[in-house]
Amino acid sequence: MTAGATAQPAPGVATRPPSGLAHRIDRLLLPLYTLGVVSYLALPVLVMILFSFNDPTGRANLNFRHFSIDAWLDPFGRPGLEEAVFNSLWVAFGATVISTILGTLIALALVRYGFRGRGATNMLIFLPMSTPEVVLGASLLTMFVSTTNLPFIPQGVLFPLNIRTILIAHVMFCISYVVVTVKARLQNFPRHLEEAAMDLGANEWTTFWKVTFPLILPGVVAAALLAFSLSIDDYVITSLTSGQTDTFPIYIYGASLRGIPVQVNVIGTIIFASAVLLVVISTLWQRRQSFRDFSSTRQVE
């Protein structure tokens, strides 16, 4: 009986002994596949970085001629570029802050409270994510223009278009992503922790700041990073709501008609490097704070 039982292979263990060739292919397949995927993702970026060190003749930065760091020494050395980059940063920063605050509050309301119109709000939140950007942009444009007929919105606030209208548009589509991200974090939030806080004498406000917020913070940070990255490289909606204002993507599109300057690669590289740095930092932080994973709270029932 016992002998028979031990002779049985444990479930999940392959019964087929590794044969020579098949085994070697097995072992090669995963690294090869991984290499393929990584190059597919990384090559365009590497090209961008490489060409930031180019010294092209003429306007087009299309053939690699000479190695040069001229563009790196003068990253804003084209008219309008500096203003476009700072517009982008300003909009991205503003849209991130506003949409993260509003989105987190909306997510809290949607997950925690039953109220009239909750189902409708849940659906509406998905609209900006599922509607084609062109349609959204065009609708926003129509809306901004039509405010000129409203007596209570003075000229210059929403029309003519300017950086404020870009900000409003970006907040609008960023909110959806923030809500969805924070909601995911809240959905499996252990409510008994909040009850425990109240039990120990914390009122609603203290409970939120001492327990709820620290525990959803990773979700909020992830949502903010997402919002920032969505805003800073948005072209379609921005182009329809920007009027005369240039953002970095709009500048590139304009420049591409004449030939993209090397400085664009430089700034692109800087943005890429900052993004990588941010991701690394946030990964390290999350790992150090892995306790915030709810799986580490005991769930018995």
Next chain:
Amino acid sequence: MADVAVRLVQLTKRFGGDTTGRRVAKYVDDANADQGFLAVDHIDLDVNEGEFFSLLGPSGCGKTTTLRMIGGFEQPTDGRIELQGEDVTYLPAYKRNVNTVFQNYALFPHLTIYENVAFGLRRRKVSDADVKKRVTEMLELVELPGYEARKPGQISGGQAQRVALARALVNKPAVLLLDEPLGALDLKLRKQMQIELKRIQQEVGITFIYVTHDQEEAMTMSDRIAVMNHGHYEQLGDPEVLYERPRTRFVAGFLGVSNLLPASADGRDDRYANFRLSDGTAVRVPIAVIQDRAGTLALGVRPEKIRLLEEKDESPAGYNRVAGRIVHASYLGVSTQYIVQLKDGHRVTVYEQNVTRATKAELWSSGEDVVLCWAPEHCFVVEDAGGMAAAEADRELAAVV
């Protein structure tokens, strides 16, 4: 008369249904589905100062809901909660001088053990020096000194349990509420923590209200127990009283094994009432045991109280004697468990210590005719509201055991 720590007056909780029906609920029939589910049904209860009080009952009988209403996490549909004489029915949880040990511990995963325990003190703006002193004391009481800097993810279940206890007790609440706090521990640790909990309770002298579905756990620790079923308690008393003198079939079945035999009253003298079992045997029961029990009654006797004799053997004077036949015997080492069938078909469980009979030849075996005998004082009488209720209680019991 001891001071009352917690008083529940007609406390009622109805889930779902018409939530605006707070006023209406009381007048509506329980079976009315529109009114939702009646989880706690008009409970009146006094828990005394310094007492270890248990709410015992099967899963779903409303223990947690009752406790959560006392803690302030659930709004009563009706009734009142008094804490040391003060009405706290509508006070939020954070304004009640009550702390809870949650079943899943609910330790804050982002705070160290020290900060977890200090959480309540910090809310009351206790000075850092005092916080340090009291947290250290408390961690010593639960035998966890040196764990201050760890996070809840870095300690075992048993330790988390102790931290949860320390975190609640450090606030010196008027009442400590514990919802199956040992439910997640393995048997050995559980037994150890039962003794530990009782020791701590006696040391700090705080009123404990303890919720459990484990009758042994409740009996080990409690001063008094309320046995709950369907949203109210069927009997309240000391563990011994509940075991020796259960009032209802449910209580008799929930605390230990019991033999219940239908019996009809057949006159009484000044000390004993006579009953007749359905096989015609006359049985005597002290009148004191019957108290105010009314309606259809059933006679009970615990398996360890019964002795097995041969037909020819004498039994002590005045003992009840009933004839039967062994249908099953299982040898358990310390004792032997017999199933004996009476003449009317009822089956009775008997535990016999393996003292006078120990070897296989000496033990009773299947098919032997025996006489069961027991002292009249070992009888109890339960109110038995007909076969329907009895069958239902048995089914519930089967689901629990």
